[in-house]
Amino acid sequence: MKPDVLVAGAGVSGLTSGIRLAEAGFQVRIVAAEMPLDTTSAAAGAIWGPAYVDHPEVPRWGDEGLRIFTDLAGDAGAGVRMLTGVEASRVPTSAAPWVHGATAAGPGDLPDGWASGWRFRAPVIDMPVYLQWLLKRYEATGGELIRGRLTRLEDGLADAPVVVNCTGLGARALTGDDTLAASRGQIVVVANPGVEEFFVEMTDDPELAYLLPQGDRLLLGGCTIAGDESPGIDPLMARRIIDRCAAVRPEVRDAEVLGHRVGFRPIRPTVRLERDGSIIHNYGHGGAGITLSWGCATDVVALAREIAQDR
Ligand SMILES: Cc1cc2nc3c(=O)[nH]c(=O)nc-3n(C[C@H](O)[C@H](O)[C@H](O)COP(=O)(O)OP(=O)(O)OC[C@H]3O[C@@H](n4cnc5c(N)ncnc54)[C@H](O)[C@@H]3O)c2cc1C
Structure with a gap:
């Protein structure tokens, strides 16, 4: 069956967007060149904080992350500690x-x-543990994760009416964005x-x-x-x-x-979180991709709903 949304990327941005979209009722498929534990997200420290990043919405996105990571510190399997x-x-x-x-x-x-x-x-987040926790939560929604590399984001529109671009640095080749x-x-x-x-x-x-x-x-x-x-x-x-x-x-x-x-x-000079037709871009989070992941995923869902209404 065709999913409602194809998410490209299985780092923290792709998994969190996948969870938020699936929990909002969309059928989701994630396609990723590298699996979660092989991404930049797995290499991060990570501590909550807005390092090496810029966007007017950083405070709002970060506050949402702070609330959620603070709650997750009470979940033994999530790999989050309040220190x-x-x-x-x-x-x-x-x-x-x-x-x-x-x-x-x-x-x-x-x-x-x-x-x-x-x-x-x-919050201090143990990324390999946290990414596995995210993956489990995503899979519990019924969403699928497949390995694959898109050469053009538009190709994803053959598989789903909405494509979310969470490819981190990979967005440079996919979009030609030379500011990344x-x-x-x-x-x-x-x-x-x-x-x-x-x-x-x-x-x-x-x-x-x-x-x-x-x-x-x-x-x-x-x-x-x-x-x-x-x-x-x-x-x-x-x-x-x-x-x-x-x-x-x-x-x-x-x-x-x-x-x-x-x-x-x-x-990137600023995070890119915007709609371009039926493609939603969510990349360029600099040194704060974990910090901003939940807040950005909330905005991805709002944009996906907007696209669904336009159709
Ligand atoms: C050493 C280090 C420390 C850090 N510390 C922190 C910290 O303390 N706090 C914090 O918030 N952030 C921190 N960061 C930043 C954070 O790691 C990144 O902002 C975040 O991981 C970016 O996540 P992402 O999901 O957007 O991209 P990535 O994790 O890079 O994932 C990209 C995904 O897209 C896939 N992909 C790429 N191209 C394609 C394609 N063409 N087709 C299909 N799939 C594709 C990849 O295979 C991968 O699955 C740190 C980073 C580093 C390196």
Whole structure:
């Protein structure tokens, strides 16, 4: 049977859009070149927050995500934890974090030599676990997921009257959008030596320090290297990440390295969430695709309803 909507992409944007559409009553099929655990979404840290992204609706989309991730922290299988931690800067800054209820970090909260920061609680998401949870929730709606690569979005309209483009960086080839660019991220996964709070550096530098606890594992980051699409692990970058994080929490220096992750943030001047005929674009979420996923999926459903009414 033909679905009502074909979603291209099975990262966090495609799966969340698929869930929202199916739960709104649409028959959904997802077609994806890579399965969820092989996407950039699986490589992400991830902490809720609007990093490397721009769009006037970011606050609304982010607030919806915050509400949902806060609820999901109570669901043992979802891989979401509410953690307390610090966002800090090496230089004095008045920039406040986006989250409500942040308090100025005291000297005891900051590593030696750091100038200022904020303390707050935020959802930290274990992406491989979370993506599997999303997939299960999607499959429970009766939606299907098939492997396949579209060469043109219009080809999808032969399979369904509505196509949703959630292809992340893949949208560059599908749409010819040359404002979309990769920003390479790399993470080191170590056995957690007992770090329970997150730490995120506030900086515009391409290399920075962040530590995200995931139970018995700890993710160390990171970098955001514009235009770099090399997929292999850079061992020198991994070394620098460990050194920077060890300057924040010395106990991570000798932690056992369990693995490495590399991913490519889909950077764009603004998120593209709009309708073009019977195609809905939902890509270009930069370093905030997880943060914005639920809010954007809600808007995808509204656009799909609009297309259905026009037909
Ligand atoms: C190291 C790192 C850390 C990050 N940390 C955070 C964080 O803390 N918080 C946060 O919110 N975000 C974070 N991000 C950003 C976040 O990971 C991305 O914004 C998000 O994963 C993008 O998701 P997506 O589903 O749009 O794209 P992707 O995850 O890239 O998925 C794209 C999907 O489309 C498919 N596809 C592509 N082309 C085609 C085609 N032609 N036909 C069919 N299928 C196709 C792919 O196979 C894949 O299934 C981080 C990213 C990195 C790399």
